[in-house]
Amino acid sequence: MRRRINMGKYEALAKEIVQQIGGKENISSLTHCVTRLRFHLKDESRANDGNVKAIKGVVSLVKSSGQYQVVIGNHVPEVYEEVCKVANLSSQNTSVDHHGKQGVWATLINYISGIFGPCLAVLCASGMVKGFLSLFVFLGLMNEAQGMYQIINGIGDALFYFFPVLLGFSSASKFGMSPYLGAVIGAAFVYPDLQGVDLSVLGMTINVTYTSTVLPIIFTNILAAWLYKKFNKVIPDVVKTFLVPMLVMFIAVPIGFCVIGVAANWITQVITDLIMAVYGFSPLVAGLFLGTLWQILVIFGVHNGLVAIAIAGLMTTGSTPIFSTITATTLAQGAVVFAIWMKTKDKDLKAIALPAWISCIFGVSEPAIYGITLSRMKYFIISLIGAGLAGAWVGFTGVLTKVMGGLGIFALPSLLAQSTSDFINVCISILIAIVFSFTLTWIMYDENKPSKEVSKTSLKQKKLKA
Incomplete structure (x- = not known):
């Protein structure tokens, strides 16, 4: 019975999304990643951005690299299947060649x-x-x-x-x-x-x-x-x-x-x-740069370009520095959100902070970014610095990914397949990210200076949780 209820909820969500992006005839291609529906629309002007953002069940909207990205959250595969049904798309082949208006970079990201x-x-x-x-x-x-x-x-x-x-x-x-x-x-x-x-x-x-x-x-x-x-x-x-x-x-x-x-x-x-x-020129600087940059790439939905490069390197040479460097990024974001959850007296903010923190632990940071930290830029920057310091430690200790693992804490078991020292050094990087991000957020948190968008975002996230 619960499965039927969930699918009914996703069906209504899918219908609303398709309607607000200009109808099924406006969709030229659709894919999804861990948290987003990635549309390529024939005419983006036919989509109502404000209405899309206001849909119950939509976390945020990102327009980047020629894609119309609707951020859903961890249940995006189920929503994707429902959208395919509503729009009469095959879930195995949703691509049609309508990339003529895109630039080279946007087209490349779309294909990747x-x-x-x-x-x-x-x-x-x-x-x-x-x-x-x-x-x-x-x-x-x-x-x-x-x-x-x-x-x-x-x-x-x-x-x-x-x-x-x-x-x-x-x-x-x-x-x-x-x-x-x-x-x-x-x-x-x-x-x-x-x-x-x-x-x-x-x-x-x-x-x-x-x-x-x-x-x-x-x-x-x-x-x-x-x-x-x-x-x-x-x-x-x-x-x-x-x-x-x-x-x-x-x-x-x-x-x-x-x-x-x-x-x-x-x-x-x-x-x-x-x-x-x-x-090799400077592993420490490279780790600092990539660790800091990663969550910014996630915001614009272009991080899959680096993922593809990392996978190619892993398959070709048996190792890559990219995955090990970014392991702590979502946990830095999670530490910031957890500190906010502990400090805030705002019930709406508390209601979204805890599930967002849990998502970060499991390697999915979009609910935390779009729901909390991006509208409170000071705390987003703290998470970037924490992730950068963690990446710098990984670079300094020379940890390379040799076995691709999961996201967040699920990246740790795969490191045991490499060496004990790699496992320990990545754990240290995670500790650096968490301690720095949590401590600085705890010290700097000021509930008297909320963003203008906080209340709106909080209410929407509360509905999403419900």
């Missing part, structure tokens, strides 16, 4: 969000499986000789090994091609007999490995999607169902495997080497 966003939840989950497995071994509950250990280890490794299959699916959806065809192309890239062996093709010897790669399948699917659309226009309907995907695979996979993939791997290596060179 659409390709990587659907994969992030299972990426984090797989990393957490690896982390908890290491914890079980550390506690003596399992050992590497046990069959159950090998099964769980396989669960944790599977996604990373076969990552091109998932990216094949999501990128095909974004490029307007059958996602199942994209997944098959990704599977061809990781076919075991083709990995790391000498292949003689047109007089050239090719030796490549595409397991755990990112860019090769994405770039190949750009070609595949172009072929898919061209063939669909000229091939008769009676044979189109099987002939189009066959021709696409015949052409795209060999070219992708032998040419595009090789070039993409080289590009990935160059980008990764460049990032590590900048990081």
Whole structure:
């Protein structure tokens, strides 16, 4: 019964959102991340921004990088499914090519969000499986000789090994091609007999490995999607169902495997080497900068660009400084909100501060940012400084992420899969972020100087909680 009630609530929310953004005919594409519905609208002037912000269940509205981002919160997947139903969109393929009015940067962010966003939840989950497995071994509950250990280890490794299959699916959806065809192309890239062996093709010897790669399948699917659309226009309907995907695979996979993939791997290596060179120049300064910057990127919804770079680096070289550096950012935000919750006498503010703090612990900071700290800029800046100091410590101690984990405190188990020292140093960075942010907020908190928008935001958040 409760499930039905929830779905009914989300259905009403979805209908209101679609209506206020100009109707289903105004939607050209839709994806979602951890907390946001990311629309690309045909005409943003048809959307009523004020009414969207006032909808019960909407935390905030962000317009950035050509996207109309409706911030929902942790239950965004359920709302996304309802919006897809209301707007008659497929939840597996909501992208249509209407990017002509966007700039290059906006279009790039749009595609990155659409390709990587659907994969992030299972990426984090797989990393957490690896982390908890290491914890079980550390506690003596399992050992590497046990069959159950090998099964769980396989669960944790599977996604990373076969990552091109998932990216094949999501990128095909974004490029307007059958996602199942994209997944098959990704599977061809990781076919075991083709990995790391000498292949003689047109007089050239090719030796490549595409397991755990990112860019090769994405770039190949750009070609595949172009072929898919061209063939669909000229091939008769009676044979189109099987002939189009066959021709696409015949052409795209060999070219992708032998040419595009090789070039993409080289590009990935160059980008990764460049990032590590900048990081190596001064890890402390790099950590301070990224730790401070991260929550600002989250506000504008462009943080997925760095996430994509981090994932590519992790898959290519086995490590990245980005994830370890930003681990404490949401916890710094949470410490500020928790201090406000303890200090304030405002019942409305208390009502939203506690759930916002809990969300931060689990790695989701948007409710805290949009509901509390952004309208009280002094405290938002405190969280930025706390996160920056934590990032500086991570850079100073040289902690790199080698096993992708979850968000917030759920990032910690995966660090046990690396080393005890990495785990301890990230815990110290979290302690730095929490102690600094909480203490400074506690000292500087002044309830007599509220923002003009506080009462409005608080009331809306109270309704959201209800």
